[in-house]
Amino acid sequence: MMAYLNIWMFEAKTSRKILIVVLSIVLAVFFVWYGSMEPAPDKGDYPGQEDLIKDYEKYIDEKAEVGGKVIETDPLVIETEYGDRTMDLTIVDAQESPSKNDRVTVYGTVRENHTIEAENMVVRPRWRWFYMYGISGIAAVWVGLRMIEQWRWNGKRFALEVREEPLKLKDLLKKSSSGDTHG
Amino acid sequence: MADLLTHVMVGYTIGTILSWKYEWIKSPHVTMMMAGAALPDIVRIGLLIDSAAVQTHLGIPFSWTPLHTGGGVMVTVLIFAALFEKKTTWHLFLVILIGAASHLFLDALLLTASGTSYAIFWPLTRYRLSTPGLYLSTDVLPAMISTAAAFLIWRVDEGGLSK
Numbered sequence: 001m002m003a004y005l006n007i008w009m010f011e012a013k014t015s016r017k018i019l020i021v022v023l024s025i026v027l028a029v030f031f032v033w034y035g036s037m038e039p040a041p042d043k044g045d046y047p048g049q050e051d052l053i054k055d056y057e058k059y060i061d062e063k064a065e066v067g068g069k070v071i072e073t074d075p076l077v078i079e080t081e082y083g084d085r086t087m088d089l090t091i092v093d094a095q096e097s098p099s100k101n102d103r104v105t106v107y108g109t110v111r112e113n114h115t116i117e118a119e120n121m122v123v124r125p126r127w128r129w130f131y132m133y134g135i136s137g138i139a140a141v142w143v144g145l146r147m148i149e150q151w152r153w154n155g156k157r158f159a160l161e162v163r164e165e166p167l168k169l170k171d172l173l174k175k176s177s178s179g180d181t182h183g
Numbered sequence: 184m185a186d187l188l189t190h191v192m193v194g195y196t197i198g199t200i201l202s203w204k205y206e207w208i209k210s211p212h213v214t215m216m217m218a219g220a221a222l223p224d225i226v227r228i229g230l231l232i233d234s235a236a237v238q239t240h241l242g243i244p245f246s247w248t249p250l251h252t253g254g255g256v257m258v259t260v261l262i263f264a265a266l267f268e269k270k271t272t273w274h275l276f277l278v279i280l281i282g283a284a285s286h287l288f289l290d291a292l293l294l295t296a297s298g299t300s301y302a303i304f305w306p307l308t309r310y311r312l313s314t315p316g317l318y319l320s321t322d323v324l325p326a327m328i329s330t331a332a333a334f335l336i337w338r339v340d341e342g343g344l345s346k
Contacts, residue, residue, distance in 0.1 A: 016265045023262045030255050030306065035234065035244030037309065044299030044311030050235070065297040083235025107296035122296045128321035135326055136187035136224075143191055143217050150211040159268045162211045 013158040049080035052110065053087045059110045066116065067105040070098050078104055090115045098123040145169060185289050185320050187224055192329035193289065194220030194282040199336045201281075212278050219282025222259055223290070226250040251290075252305035256283045289325075292317045 039047040046065040051058075066089060068078035076091040076098070091106055092115055098104050102125050108118040149167045151160050198213035229247040238245040249255035260283050264276035291300045294316035302309045318325050 013268075019265045020262055023258050023265070027249070027255065027258050027262075030249035030258070031245050031247065032243055033306070034249045034252075035238065035246035040309060043309050044297070044313070045302065045309060046297055046299075063297075065295070083233055083239065085235075105296040107298070120296050120298070122294055122319065124319060124321045128319075131323065132186045132321045139186075139188040139191040139221070143214070143221055146214040147218060150214050157268060158266075160266050161268075162209075 017158065046107070047110070049087065050082045052089075053080065053082045053085050056087070056110075056114065060112060062110055063107070064110045064116065065105065065107045067103065070100050070102045070104060073097065073100060078106070088114060091118050091121070092116070094118050094121060096121055096123050099125070101126045103129060185293060185318065185325055187221055189325040189329045190220040190224070190286050190289065191217045192326070192333040193285050194218075195333045196329070196336050197281060197285055198278070199333075199340050202340075207274060208278070212274065215275055216278045216282040219260065219263070219279035220286050222263065222279065222283045223251045223256050223286045225259065248302075249305065251287075252302050253287060254304075254306045256287060259283075294319050 037045075039045055039051055041047075041063055046063050047059045048064065049066045049068060052064060052066060066078075066080050068080035068089065071077050071079045071088065076094050078089050078091060080087050080089060089106075090113070091104075091108075092111075093108070094106075095118060096104075102123055104124070105122045106116055106118050107120045108116045111117055149169060150163060152163050152167075153159075154161050194217035195213060198208065198216035201216075202208035202213060226247050228250070232247075234246050234248075250259060257280075260276065260280050263279050264272055267275045287303055291303055291312060292315055293300070295314055298313050298316065299311040300314040302311055304310065
């Protein structure tokens with residue numbers, strides 16, 4: 001496998017470029033393929049808000065798993081969205097009592113009049129959402145800085161290379177603040 | 184998906200531990216393992232460019248979700264690995280793949296309302312395994328535990344206790 005990969009895939013930068021184009025096409029096919037799949041409850045893939053918004057009647061009395069934002073608590077109503085379309089769903093038999101603006105995911109049976117009979121639900125308070133995006137942002141910056149310090153893009157060779165001398169971000173900041181724009 | 188910090192910390196921890204056994208794994212490789220551990224979350228591109236909008240715009244079915252499935256991750260890892268020259272490709276492919284695999288594994292344990300996980304083996308099968316439901320992406324504990332583990336491993340690594 002290793003020799004196989006080396007010989008015809010990564011011999012030169014042109015073959016690597018061709019490979020990237022081919023793989024990108026494969027990804028594009030994946031995006032369309034996955035998008036065209038119907039729900040498959042027998043495989044654990046239940047209809048979601050996307051499916052209910054597109055054709056609610058089709059899923060009545062079937063199981064579904066939908067996520068949305070709590071807009072009313074008594075009765076419990078969540079707003080689900082798909083693209084720029086939204087649908088309000090009333091949740092009955094709820095196991096939890098979330099607050100307004102909490103995010104919930106509900107698994108249950110689709111009933112008439114935009115109602116879901118809940119069997120199980122997961123609640124995420126709003127602040128947790130901010131927390132998640134906050135620490136994820138920190139993580140992204142950390143990895144980004146490590147990448148910039150240790151790797152560089154060589155356009156001529158069309159390759160990422162390890163810097164012999166790791167770039168020190170502190171030095172870089174010092175340089176730019178001292179007005180040296182050529183360095 | 185668990186939060187990104189947890190994934191990156193786990194990538195750092197695995198990478199650093201492996202560097203004790205495999206001498207070719209240096210700090211830049213650990214960085215790439217961390218990047219690999221973050222890679223499946225490029226599915227979050229959907230927050231910027233909505234699948235539904237693409238679908239309406241192009242008039243064809245569309246979903247970003249494959250970026251967070253086994254097959255889609257394999258393709259993105261290969262694209263990533265193709266950005267390195269031949270002599271280093273194989274090592275970096277492995278490092279990024281291990282990082283990405285750790286991501287998919289951790290996310291298969293996430294709590295869901297239905298009790299089933301995500302299509303981890305797609306496109307081989309779209310079957311969703313049932314999940315033990317250990318944590319949520321919005322939980323604080325996974326990030327705390329993984330950060331503590333990464334910190335410990337970092338100290339051991341710095342102190343050269345393993346060498």
